[in-house]
Amino acid sequence: MEPIRLNKYLVDAGVCSRREADRLITLGKVLVNGARAALGQKVDGSEKIVVKGKLVEKPSSKRVYIAYHKPIGVICTSDPKAKDNIIDAVKYPERIFHVGRLDVASSGLILLTNDGDVVNKILRAEGKHDKEYVVTIDRSVSPEFVQILSAGVEIDGRKTLPAKVTKLGDTSFAITLVEGRNRQIRRMCEAMHVNVKRLERIRVMNIHLGDLPVGTWRHLTPAEEAQLMRMLGVTSSKE
8 A cells, every 4th residue: 555644544444533643653652563653654554553552453445334223222332342332233344433423322324434534524523514313302392492492502501503403293303413512412402301202313414314224234325425525525435
């Protein structure tokens, strides 16, 4: 492979983000062929790279993009020691990692990939990449509820960004967010003294859950992948 910066290599290998890689390199936690790595150092994949005492597996040259219908109970963590972790649930034959999170009590669409750059681009808050959910609550969805939720609700002393909210039924609604604060929808509802009974994510950017059965996954289609890359501002999935 062509030489690339070590921090990008660690992203592609699924070790951490570029920022975290630079931090680990600065702290002397990264070794290349037994020597302490330097910021800006380039590697070509032939080296023995160790991070915090653990040998880094060489990244796959083939980019993988998966849509998974996460069931309730599966935990969005790559920690192999964690019970019901998403990596064991998916059982993909190569190393992949999840893009963002869905809390354990929620179900729906989550993307997994071995492309660290795509993960970083999707997770960047400034990217305003939208995600759509269907929510069922324990009371009727009133026009006032829709209006307040759409305008933003204060949680942890900070108001959420405006959201698109559409009533679907007496106790259900769809909401599209462009930010991803921890348990955001549940906490927005709690701030309005409403309890969430069911929460399902049905879309991430241009990728739709559709009729994908619970607990199963599929590869993105070439058209989905190409559109996703355009939305992220890259010309190909190999960049």
